[in-house]
Amino acid sequence: MNYAAILQTVGSLALISGVLSLLISLAEKVLNNYGVCELDINGGAKKISVQGGASLLSTLAAEKIFLPSACGGKATCGLCKVQVLEGAGPLLPTEEPYIPAEERARHMRLACQIKVKTNMKLVIPEELFNIREFNCQLVAMEDLTYDIKWLKLELPPGERIDFKAGQFVQFYSKPYGKVKEEVFRAYSISSRASEHDHIELLIRLVPGGLLTTYVHTVLKVGDQVRLSGPYGDFYLRGNCDEMVMIAGGSGLAPIRSLVYDVIEKGLDINMRFFFGANTVRDLYYIDEFRQIEKDHPNFTFIPCVATPNPEDNWTGPTGFVTVALKEQVADGNNKEAYLCGSPGMLNACIDILKDKGFTEDRIFFDKF
Amino acid sequence: MPDINPLIIFLASIATSNMVLSNFLGMCSYLSVSSEYKTASGLGMAVTLVLVLTSALNWAVYTYLIVPLDLVYLQYVIFIIVIAALVQVLEMAMDRYTPDLHAKLGIFLPLITVNCAILGATLFMVIRSYGFVQSVLYGLGSGLGWWLAISMLAAMREKLAKAKLPPGMSGPAISFIITGIMAMAFIGFSGIFTIQ
The missing domain is CATH 3.40.50.80 (Nucleotide-binding domain of ferredoxin-NADP reductase (FNR) module)
Known part of the structure; x- marks a missing residue:
């Protein structure tokens, strides 16, 4: 065995990779540093200063403003649409399939795809500010059928949720088994809108589904569950007989x-x-x-x-x-x-x- | 360094030694991203840009690092990580300074890291022991040639989308046939100039 050759190979590869990673980190520090940017929401109604360089969706989430999103920022669900009047740059190819011409004219964009690089002017519907994050406790869970589970989730003491009947929440899983990342999916609330201290969900096991498998096999009564919501425009209108x-x-x-x-x-x-x-x-x-x-x-x-x-x-x-x-x-x-x-x-x-x-x-x- | 006019290398790499049509490199993205002309052209532009930059950079890495340190047996690995790192930095720089261009090419750049036409150009340049200017022009020509080939295929596939093809002929099958015919047509250029 030629130890010197092995050492030389490993050493030089490690050195080159190391230098290159250093260069990339440096480039990231210099090129991806957009400084402090100001987000002007709803014509000056709310102004927040944020560190630029991340996606608008995650930047807003860090400021506790939650836009609906079902795919987790992969530009596959098109739910995180937001009106950006200034500072968004040109429409990206990844956004094109989700923004029809009429919405392009109104400057609608996908918040998960655009980066905060300069000061931006946004319009966010008032009801989205009602969206909050809750760390709930699973207090009861039962099988309704062979593949549908009923879950009762209690909000932390002192917190309340106000939703319109028919709206949904996003349910976040914790990493389990081979799934190393948190995943989240949307579930409609099945309990009464007049109850503010807890919500109930019905979750059907989808074969191979990451979140439903988590709920059906890993989650136990007493566990903590992170939710955000309420979202959605499916709710009671009531202008009818x-x-x-x-x-x-x-x-x-x-x-x-x-x-x-x-x-x-x-x-x-x-x-x-x-x-x-x-x-x-x-x-x-x-x-x-x-x-x-x-x-x-x-x-x-x-x-x-x-x-x-x-x-x-x-x-x-x-x-x-x-x-x-x-x-x-x-x-x-x-x-x-x-x-x-x-x-x-x-x-x-x-x-x-x-x-x-x-x-x-x-x-x-x-x-x- | 072979005694060939760099300009000849440039022209030859577009026409007679076309990356796709005579070396059959970069076929994967050539076939999968060629259903729409606009997208194909964007990818072609990105490949050209990356080819020029990687040819220049890898030439320097080869001449001043790999050869002096006797690491030729590691050249494949080194070339690939250099390409990957370059594409990363390039993407960040484009996002910062040319947002319009980034909007067009951004989604293709990560794809290009694993495009074999890029590594192929670097390896040809090393095997043929090109000088710096020759390498850069070879990279540029190869990129333009690839861009030309994918644009032609995409334009034809857009027309073919509405054509009535025999069953089993649509998709990759007809693309291969088109590519073969284009490759034969490009042989016609070989009378003008050829490089090894």
Whole structure:
């Protein structure tokens, strides 16, 4: 063995790599140092001084201003859109697919893609300032079906969350097993908007899903969970005589919150809730909604099972929700539709609703 | 140093010794980023820029570091880490000083680190023992040649997107056929000048 040669090889490679990394660090220090930049939000309503060089999304998050984001800054979800009037630079190729021409004219940008390099002028909708971060404690967790878990998360003492029924929160996992990074995903709140000290979520196990696997296999009652929210424009409008609500799987969560909201506010609105499941074992919360139906004549519950097994003795509507929807909703007059579920189901239902005369501004949905 | 006019090297590396069409280097990004003309052209521009800079830098590294220190057996590794580091610094510098250019090329730069046309140009330059000016012009010519080839392919693929191709012919298959025909056409240049 020629130790001198090995030593020389390792030594020279280490030296060259070392020098190059040093150069890169130096370059980073010099080139990526944009000094202190001032962010002017909503025409001077709020001014913050930040260290430049990072993405706008993370810079704002460090200042406790949370823009919605589902992909974690990879330019794949397009949720972190923000209006930047000055200081954003040219539109980047990574942003192009998410910003249509009309939004380009209004200077909408993806906050995760643009870097803070100079002073910037931003417009951030007022309700986003309501978005906060909560370190909650998981106080209860139960199986609703073989693949859907119910979670109750309590806010730290003294804190409260104000959300509109139908909105969602972002749920952050901790690294586990082979997953070395924190991941976060969006989940609708299933509890009542009138309860401010805790929230409930319904999380279905997605095979191979990083976060749902974490919830279903790692998370235990008593654990701490980081959440941020509330987000989303799926919430009660209530300018109608009847609400047609459609959900599949864990899409029931925001609908449950909406139903309680209408009841608690004492609104004079009829509600018709179509709940789609593949088999009888996918159904849950049936007794609870049957009870609401008994107590409140303005609420009708229509669970549909696509392919019931003979031994289940299923007597309700069979087939997809689309079948029941076609039969039981006559027209779109003075009606609003609220949908939450998989894209396939939602698109089919939206087509039917449009045929029935629902206009697009009266169809609200949350696809996942 | 071979006695060839650097200008001849420059022209030859575009036409007769084209990176893609005669050496078949950089094929991966050539095939995968050529469905849209605009994007392909952006990548071509970025490759050209990086090729010129890496040829110059790697020539200096080879002449003043690798040869004197007797590290020729490590040249592949050294060239690659030099390219990777250069691209990193280049990206930061572009972001700072030429944000418009960075907006266009930024997403391609990390891709280019692993483009074999870049390492290929450096290795050819070493094997043929080019001088500094020859190396830089070889890098520039190779880059322009690559840019030309990917732009031509992308322009044709944009037209072909609406064409009725026989089943199994769309995508990579037709791209390979187009590339082959272009390569044959480029042989026509070899009567003008050839370099080894």
